[in-house]
Amino acid sequence: MSERTIELEILRYDPEQDDAPHLQTYTVPYHEDWVVLDAINYVKDELDRTLSYRWSCHMAVCGSCGMVINGEPTLSCHAFLRDYPDRIRIEPLQNFPIERDLVVVMDDFIDKLGSVKPYIVAKEEKAVDDGEYLQTPAELARFKSFTACINCLLCYSACPQYALNEAFVGPAALALAHRYNLDSRDAGRSVREDVVASNPGIWECSFVGACSEVCPKSVDPAAAIQQVKIASTGDYFLDFLMPWKQK
Amino acid sequence: MSRRPFKQEPSKTGWWLKHPRYIRYMMREISAAFIGCYVLLLIVGLLRLSQGESAYNEFVAAAGGPAGFIFALITMLFAVYHTYTWFQVTPKAMPLVLAGKPVPGAAIVAAHWFGFFVASAALWLLGS
Numbered sequence A: 001m002s003e004r005t006i007e008l009e010i011l012r013y014d015p016e017q018d019d020a021p022h023l024q025t026y027t028v029p030y031h032e033d034w035v036v037l038d039a040i041n042y043v044k045d046e047l048d049r050t051l052s053y054r055w056s057c058h059m060a061v062c063g064s065c066g067m068v069i070n071g072e073p074t075l076s077c078h079a080f081l082r083d084y085p086d087r088i089r090i091e092p093l094q095n096f097p098i099e100r101d102l103v104v105v106m107d108d109f110i111d112k113l114g115s116v117k118p119y120i121v122a123k124e125e126k127a128v129d130d131g132e133y134l135q136t137p138a139e140l141a142r143f144k145s146f147t148a149c150i151n152c153l154l155c156y157s158a159c160p161q162y163a164l165n166e167a168f169v170g171p172a173a174l175a176l177a178h179r180y181n182l183d184s185r186d187a188g189r190s191v192r193e194d195v196v197a198s199n200p201g202i203w204e205c206s207f208v209g210a211c212s213e214v215c216p217k218s219v220d221p222a223a224a225i226q227q228v229k230i231a232s233t234g235d236y237f238l239d240f241l242m243p244w245k246q247k
Numbered sequence B: 001m002s003r004r005p006f007k008q009e010p011s012k013t014g015w016w017l018k019h020p021r022y023i024r025y026m027m028r029e030i031s032a033a034f035i036g037c038y039v040l041l042l043i044v045g046l047l048r049l050s051q052g053e054s055a056y057n058e059f060v061a062a063a064g065g066p067a068g069f070i071f072a073l074i075t076m077l078f079a080v081y082h083t084y085t086w087f088q089v090t091p092k093a094m095p096l097v098l099a100g101k102p103v104p105g106a107a108i109v110a111a112h113w114f115g116f117f118v119a120s121a122a123l124w125l126l127g128s
Helices: A036-047 A107-115 A137-141 A144-148 A154-158 A160-164 A171-181 A189-196 A210-214 A221-241 B020-050 B053-063 B066-093 B105-127
Strands: A005-012 A022-029 A066-069 A072-075 A087-091 A098-100
Touching: A005 A036, A022 A036, A036 A087, A066 A154, A072 A154, A072 A210, A107 A171, A144 A171, A154 A171, A154 A210, A171 A189, A171 A210, A171 A221, A189 A221, A210 A221, A210 B020, A221 B066, B020 B053, B020 B066, B053 B066, B066 B105
Parallel strands: A005 A087
Antiparallel strands: A005 A022, A066 A072, A066 A087
């Protein structure tokens, strides 16, 4: 029985041997219910154990398996072979250094994520015995869509602004900053402002909108950044008109 | 084992040709250049108007020629595209909540187009 096959062109880079990445082609069986990650796993298990890549959950939750598939930043567990031609090019996420094969160095993102303090900065710390920080469904609805980020970095790979200017804080980190700024339990907006409302923060974004188009969790970072721009402009004029007023 | 990460360098000039979404973005941005030139043309028109009737008529004749018409047409297409893209993103930048419920994005966009047509009709009536 002749089985249908497809070809994967995978970008390979071995830091111990290669000066630059190169494409290597593998022929793998086609299965209607396989995603690109299944095909890559087949390569690793059956054809070439030296291939390096990240993955974990296989269900678009962990955010590990982001790659550029036929030019589009995509979660490889979220990309069915049946939606692609018989030759698929797989490259590591753009705009990050390649550690090896499809594995990128994400230190820059991790540092930027930390810099926006993506956690609740409470006005006053409560003792555990004093109970929970309560929140109404309406208060939750204000920021809920921005909580879905899985730090998969597809948005950074798609963002031409980040590509051209490494200092840009970037879509996911800014969206998460906005998520906490909108949280009724949080009082950290002014603490985050130094990073978020700076030039490398929101003002470096020129609203290409690619981040929101590639986001697998519909977080819409572009919307978050524009909303922060408006809020930050309001802050600026308020400071100007009422300098005595503390935020 | 030594680490030697390979730095991926984006093309500084050709990056926007790599994906249709980047081309759409550049078209939106470059529309400002055409609209800016058109505004300059209007300022020149005002200047010529201040210089008297014959100067203004010369300006109108020159601007109404084939080159002027093509420039005006291109500018109008860019202006329409810019308006369309601008209105499309308004629900992202200004999400509205009315009576505890989020207003659908399509309604916010439609409200902008309504305002656009009302303002255009008002200007038309003022001018006629």
